[in-house]
Amino acid sequence: MRVGIVGVGWFGFQPDVPYSFREMMFKAAQRAYQDAGGLDPRSEVDAFISCQEDFWEGVAISDEFAPDPIGGVMKAVYTVAGDGLQCVGQGYMMIKSGLFDVVVVESHGKPSDIITLNEIMNFATDPISIRPLNLENIHALAALEARAYMEKFGVSEESLDAVVEKAHKNGVRNPRAPYASPNVSRGEIYVDPLRERDIAKFVDAALVVVLASETVAKKYNDTPVWILGSWWVTETSTFEFRDLAFPIHAREAADGAYVQAKVSDPSKELGFAEVDNRYSFKEIQHIEALRLAPRGTAAELLVDGAFCPGGRLPVNLSGGALAEGVPLEAHGLARLTYAVNVMRGDIKAAVDRRERAIVHSWRGVPTSTSAVVVLGV
Amino acid sequence: MSRNLNFKHRVAVVGAGMTLFRSKLLETPQELAWLAARQALDEAGLTLKDIDCVVIGSAPDAFDGVHVKG
Amino acid sequence: MNGGKPKSPGGTKYDKLVFPIVEVSMMGKARYEYTAGEALGKFLQSLKDGKILGTVCDKCGRVFIPPRLYCSYCFREVDRWIEASDEGVVITAALSYIAADRSKLEKPVTIGVVKLDVVEKKYDDHFFPGLMHYLCGFTEEDVKSMKIFGARVKARWKPNREGSIRDIECFEKI
Numbered sequence: 340m341r342v343g344i345v346g347v348g349w350f351g352f353q354p355d356v357p358y359s360f361r362e363m364m365f366k367a368a369q370r371a372y373q374d375a376g377g378l379d380p381r382s383e384v385d386a387f388i389s390c391q392e393d394f395w396e397g398v399a400i401s402d403e404f405a406p407d408p409i410g411g412v413m414k415a416v417y418t419v420a421g422d423g424l425q426c427v428g429q430g431y432m433m434i435k436s437g438l439f440d441v442v443v444v445e446s447h448g449k450p451s452d453i454i455t456l457n458e459i460m461n462f463a464t465d466p467i468s469i470r471p472l473n474l475e476n477i478h479a480l481a482a483l484e485a486r487a488y489m490e491k492f493g494v495s496e497e498s499l500d501a502v503v504e505k506a507h508k509n510g511v512r513n514p515r516a517p518y519a520s521p522n523v524s525r526g527e528i529y530v531d532p533l534r535e536r537d538i539a540k541f542v543d544a545a546l547v548v549v550l551a552s553e554t555v556a557k558k559y560n561d562t563p564v565w566i567l568g569s570w571w572v573t574e575t576s577t578f579e580f581r582d583l584a585f586p587i588h589a590r591e592a593a594d595g596a597y598v599q600a601k602v603s604d605p606s607k608e609l610g611f612a613e614v615d616n617r618y619s620f621k622e623i624q625h626i627e628a629l630r631l632a633p634r635g636t637a638a639e640l641l642v643d644g645a646f647c648p649g650g651r652l653p654v655n656l657s658g659g660a661l662a663e664g665v666p667l668e669a670h671g672l673a674r675l676t677y678a679v680n681v682m683r684g685d686i687k688a689a690v691d692r693r694e695r696a697i698v699h700s701w702r703g704v705p706t707s708t709s710a711v712v713v714l715g716v
Numbered sequence: 717m718s719r720n721l722n723f724k725h726r727v728a729v730v731g732a733g734m735t736l737f738r739s740k741l742l743e744t745p746q747e748l749a750w751l752a753a754r755q756a757l758d759e760a761g762l763t764l765k766d767i768d769c770v771v772i773g774s775a776p777d778a779f780d781g782v783h784v785k786g
Numbered sequence: 787m788n789g790g791k792p793k794s795p796g797g798t799k800y801d802k803l804v805f806p807i808v809e810v811s812m813m814g815k816a817r818y819e820y821t822a823g824e825a826l827g828k829f830l831q832s833l834k835d836g837k838i839l840g841t842v843c844d845k846c847g848r849v850f851i852p853p854r855l856y857c858s859y860c861f862r863e864v865d866r867w868i869e870a871s872d873e874g875v876v877i878t879a880a881l882s883y884i885a886a887d888r889s890k891l892e893k894p895v896t897i898g899v900v901k902l903d904v905v906e907k908k909y910d911d912h913f914f915p916g917l918m919h920y921l922c923g924f925t926e927e928d929v930k931s932m933k934i935f936g937a938r939v940k941a942r943w944k945p946n947r948e949g950s951i952r953d954i955e956c957f958e959k960i
Contacts, residue, residue, distance in 0.1 A: 358823045361823065361854070362855045380861050381860065392783065392784060393777040394784075394816065398778075400776045402776070410861035412859060420784070449821065454817040454819055458816065462816070463784035467744070471808075576746070702784065706784055742807075
């Protein structure tokens with residue numbers, strides 16, 4: 340029983356959307372159901388899943404707010420405290436189990452509502468061993484990883500220039516990338532070695548994805564994109580215990596998904612990739628973690644253009660989070676929907692093979708959670 | 717669509733663990749989870765290697781004062 | 787600490803333990819500026835004008851107060867705005883004797899849910915346009931005896947309004 344993506348919809352991708360999060364969810368859901376052949380969520384959906392976090396929402400038990408705007412009132416709805424791609428993994432399991440035929444996945448982020456973003460992110464650190472340090476800038480945790488990685492593999496800041504340049508160039512062709520502005524330097528230093536434009540900005544957005552079993556998928560969409568594998572991994576909550584020089588969680592998540600998708604040589608079998616680049620160096624790390632290049636080689640390959648549009652294996656044709664912004668937990672669905680649009684040919688992208696792709700999201704500092712989906716048409 | 721409510725495979729609980737219920741336990745949430753998980757694994761005669769997937773349910777983040785707790 | 791099988795139904799056996807407790811204050815640190823959006827935005831504006839507005843789904847006939855841009859039951863955009871009366875009927879009410887910090891209040895406070903009158907619309911007690919708010923003009927006995935149920939009330943508006951649900955001081959016994 341294969342699981343297909345039969346509808347995608349998004350709303351927002353503006354730094355400060357005037358609508359409420361509920362209205363954004365509704366509008367994204369409307370578009371996704373339209374994309375799924377006019378599916379009626381009230382009679383044709385078996386279950387709904389929403390990926391969100393209370394502190395991002397500013398609402399305790401924000402789970403209860405999930406059903407109303409997406410057609411899920413009085414139906415089976417549950418929430419996952421995680422990235423949207425983890426919700427896709429839940430939906431994938433539910434359909435694979437044979438219990439459900441149609442599952443809707445939703446995620447949204449409204450960072451413009453949060454006044455104290457740095458404090459909220461500090462709340463995610465260990466309350467006893469790290470939070471009392473009152474980090475002035477939470478991005479320092481990413482900078483520690485950047486330095487550890489760059490020192491270990493001899494990666495220079497010129498490679499970060501190349502990542503940022505590629506992201507903004509690609510973003511110009513992406514209609515929902517408000518931050519894309521090519522030909523600008525990486526800007527002033529924020530947390531060494533990270534400069535202003537090494538760090539993705541936040542963005543308001545809601546995304547909805549409709550999943551369906553193979554038996555019913557064609558009823559909703561002539562060109563379903565199949566989920567061939569879906570896996571997710573969390574390393575440990577203790578920052579100090581992690582491999583700070585390499586994102587093992589991304590490697591493990593990818594390996595799980597590759598086994599399911601029967602992919603043995605990802606760098607040859609996949610046509611393109613949408614990966615997390617909320618920090619420039621993370622794109623290089625993630626390319627290696629997903630086995631799209633051997634460890635310690637991605638920086639050089641990237642500078643040589645291997646991951647550019649038309650290159651050997653284009654990475655982030657969308658520009659990724661650096662160009663689109665990070666819509667909090669909805670980021671994974673942003674990567675996923677862009678890949679789906681490329682695979683279906685809705686977006687004309689410079690990619691030779693669009694029949695196989697990998698999508699990856701990381702939950703950002705201070706987490707060590709990665710989720711990966713392998714897609715096929 | 718129609719939910720398949722006549723699902724054939726049966727799912728069993730093979731081990732369980734539980735800490736004390738007190739108004740102010742002095743362990744961290746992680747330590748409490750460890751105690752219960754240790755008991756459940758022991759009762760099932762399993763080790764961490766046998767586990768494919770972990771599902772965690774807990775109070776909403778705002779109740780614990782920890783963000784991204786999941 | 788004992789991680790083995792539970793030996794007694796009383797739970798895990800413990801030695802006497804004393805660990806430090808770390809106070810973590812979130813006060814003033816988690817701050818948000820909540821976007822009201824289109825539906826609730828217009829609702830707040832109407833309160834400032836001393837009116838209570840709702841939205842109508844013409845497909846199922848439901849009126850949403852507080853208003854929504856969409857009908858959750860039909861999953862479609864609502865069709866139009868409607869003004870409700872600032873009078874209605876008490877559906878349920880309760881008395882609170884303590885404050886949030888558990889200190890005893892001088893006088894108990896009555897809260898309740900009010901089903902608002904909407905012209906040409908009749909509602910059952912399951913789904914209706916209405917607001918949860920403070921109730922005033924009732925005695926403790928009215929609430930305890932449940933005589934308050936079904937009582938008619940009217941919004942007592944503040945003279946200086948700023949576009950907030952607190953522009954209504956309370957729903958007052960008529």
